[in-house]
Amino acid sequence: MRPRFALLALLALLAVVTTAWAQAPRAARPAAPVLVKVGRLIDGRSDAPQAGVGILIDGDRIKAVGPLAQVQGQAQGARVIDLSQMAVLPGLIDTHTHLLLQGDPTAESYNEQLLYESTPYRAILAARNARIALEHGFTAIRDLETEGAMYADVDVKRAVDRGEIPGPRIFAATRAMAPTGMYPIVSDNWELELPHGVQPVDGVEGARLAVRQQVAHGADWIKFYADRRYYFTPDSVLHSWVNFTDDEARAIVDEAHRLGRKVAAHAIGSDGIAAALRAGVNTIEHGDGMTDSLLDVLLAKGVYWVPTVTVAYYVAGPRGGAWAPMVEHQHRAFTRGVKKGVRIVLGTDVGGFPWTEINQAKEFEYYVQYGMTPMQAIKSGTSLAAELLGQRDLGVVAAGAYADLVAVAGDPMKDVSELSRVRFVMKGGVTYVSP
Ligand SMILES: [Zn+2]
Numbered sequence: 001m002r003p004r005f006a007l008l009a010l011l012a013l014l015a016v017v018t019t020a021w022a023q024a025p026r027a028a029r030p031a032a033p034v035l036v037k038v039g040r041l042i043d044g045r046s047d048a049p050q051a052g053v054g055i056l057i058d059g060d061r062i063k064a065v066g067p068l069a070q071v072q073g074q075a076q077g078a079r080v081i082d083l084s085q086m087a088v089l090p091g092l093i094d095t096h097t098h099l100l101l102q103g104d105p106t107a108e109s110y111n112e113q114l115l116y117e118s119t120p121y122r123a124i125l126a127a128r129n130a131r132i133a134l135e136h137g138f139t140a141i142r143d144l145e146t147e148g149a150m151y152a153d154v155d156v157k158r159a160v161d162r163g164e165i166p167g168p169r170i171f172a173a174t175r176a177m178a179p180t181g182m183y184p185i186v187s188d189n190w191e192l193e194l195p196h197g198v199q200p201v202d203g204v205e206g207a208r209l210a211v212r213q214q215v216a217h218g219a220d221w222i223k224f225y226a227d228r229r230y231y232f233t234p235d236s237v238l239h240s241w242v243n244f245t246d247d248e249a250r251a252i253v254d255e256a257h258r259l260g261r262k263v264a265a266h267a268i269g270s271d272g273i274a275a276a277l278r279a280g281v282n283t284i285e286h287g288d289g290m291t292d293s294l295l296d297v298l299l300a301k302g303v304y305w306v307p308t309v310t311v312a313y314y315v316a317g318p319r320g321g322a323w324a325p326m327v328e329h330q331h332r333a334f335t336r337g338v339k340k341g342v343r344i345v346l347g348t349d350v351g352g353f354p355w356t357e358i359n360q361a362k363e364f365e366y367y368v369q370y371g372m373t374p375m376q377a378i379k380s381g382t383s384l385a386a387e388l389l390g391q392r393d394l395g396v397v398a399a400g401a402y403a404d405l406v407a408v409a410g411d412p413m414k415d416v417s418e419l420s421r422v423r424f425v426m427k428g429g430v431t432y433v434s435p
Contacts, residue, residue: 033058034429035078036088036405037068042412043397044090044382047375049413055088057403060428064399083407083424086435089378090397091139091168091404091427092419093385094360096264096285096306098351099126099141099156099170100149105318105353111185114148114195123152129355130156130167134432136359137406137422140169140386140394142347144223144264144285145176148185148195154218166432169404171389173264174214175199176223177207177252182243183225198225207244207251215259222256223285224249226265227272230289230322238289238322238329240269249279262390264306268326270294277303283388285347288312288326290333295340304343304388307334309366310358311349335371344372345388346381361419374416381419403429 036055043050043065054071056064056078064071100122104110113122126149133141143153153172160167176198185194201210201224211222226249227240244252249265256263262283265276270289277284277297283304284290290298290305298305307330316324337344346367348360367377386395393401407424425433 032429033063033075033078034081034403035072035075036081037084038086038088038407039084040087040411041065041397042087042089042375042378044379044386045396045398049087053088055397055403055405057429060403060430061393062397062399062401062403065397081424081431083435086407086409086423087412087418088397088405088407088424089412089419090382090395090401091406091425092137092361092381093140093142093346093389093395094133094138094348094350094363094381095142095283095304095345095385095388096308096347096349097133097141097143097360098145098147098349099129099143100146100152101351103314103352103354103357104147105315107184110147110197114185114197119149119152122149123155126152126156127159127165127167129351130160130165130170132355133168133350133360134166134425134427136361137419137425137433138168138360139404139406139425139427140171140389140391142171142173142221142264142389144173144221145198146174147351148197150175151217157218168427169394171220172218173221173223174217174219176225176266177201177210178225178228179243179248182228201244201248201252204247204251207248208255211252211255211259211261215256215261219261221264222252222261223264223266224252226267226276226279226281227269230269230326232322232325232329236329237291238269238326240267240272240289242271242275244275244279246275246278249275253280277301283345286312286330286349287333288330290330290337292336295333295337295342298337298342299340302343304345304384305337306345306347306388308347308349308352308363309334309370310360310363311352313366314353314358331370334367338371338376343384343388344380345385346377359420361417361422364416364419368416374413377416378412378419402427407435 034057038053041053054068157170265281383395
């Protein structure tokens with residue numbers, strides 16, 4: 001080959017390689033700037049929608065939001081995305097998910113996954129689940145433990161962050177914690193060494209060590225199981241058996257906070273909720289047994305309540321026992337909580353129900369049924385959820401925030417189930433679903 005010809009061939013090869021690289025998922029970078037023409041904007045913060053808005057996006061962030069004519073003036077040469085017939089909202093946020101779980105209405109369905117599925121297989125399904133979440137408009141999730149799949153949530157998060165797979169921003173809790181013998185899988189056959197659904201943790205020193213181990217392996221949040229064995233007394237109070245001693249629970253929270261991590265507590269019965277609040281947790285998960293006095297403690301301490309109503313309905317039938325009346329108890333407590341002004345944040349427990357069967361956005365409908373206005377429900381799954389996560393750049397459509405947007409064809413202020421039919425999804429300035 002003559003030198004000049006070789007040089008041309010090399011240049012051609014480089015061009016092919018560069019083009020291929022540019023199209024690879026890892027190079028999924030936004031071509032800036034972008035002007036989004038918005039019919040009605042629900043920005044996650046304001047109490048009313050605004051009409052005729054322009055959003056200017058530069059890179060992965062929003063540069064300007066305002067009246068269309070005004071923003072258009074700053075948007076020369078911008079690529080236009082026309083959503084002028086749609087309602088645009090911030091990307092949705094689900095603060096209670098399980099990427100590594102495919103529904104566990106019964107003990108059998110749970111054991112099946114932990115005993116007969118390898119962690120790599122479960123991680124493949126988790127990657128699929130991450131895509132489902134994003135395509136349903138959830139651009140951020142707090143994934144509250146892997147149910148025996150160790151630190152695989154951190155791997156899924158890494159793959160999303162590197163652009164290898166599509167998915168939401170993931171705030172990962174890794175393994176969660178419960179004391180020995182107080183979380184599945186348990187068996188009468190003491191000769192079997194079975195997988196654990198959580199990291200078994202005992203004693204104050206054990207609690208501190210477990211927090212350090214989980215943080216070392218990438219935990220953004222720490223989760224522990226405050227209670228188990230739920231039952232009603234004749235006075236209609238939902239009780240439970242408390243898992244950790246107060247000293248152990250306080251050690252978990254103290255060590256997590258020392259390492260800059262917040263703590264989520266699974267707490268269903270009133271005893272478990274009270275114990276978690278004594279320990280100083282940041283969020284109560286499920287909270288079915290919430291009472292008026294516990295709601296007051298939530299308010300006083302600024303603790304968030306993540307009720308996960310969708311999963312409550314899903315498991316009530318198959319599980320039987322106290323699970324069905326628990327749904328009704330939670331409904332009443334939720335309505336009182338809204339009236340009191342408790343910070344109720346959207347979380348579904350998806351993974352407790354299959355990702356492939358129910359859209360997480362169903363949760364918005366329950367909140368409206370239970371007493372929130374559509375706007376309150378939307379804020380619970382956008383700006384308030386971002387506040388829970390401590391992420392000021394998420395959950396709002398505002399200058400400086402990440403360009404995470406969804407759009408729906410109808411009016412979610414009239415029918416919040418519109419959020420189950422998103423027509424457009426953008427995360428970090430990259431469009432994943434187009435109208
Ligand atoms: Zn859960």
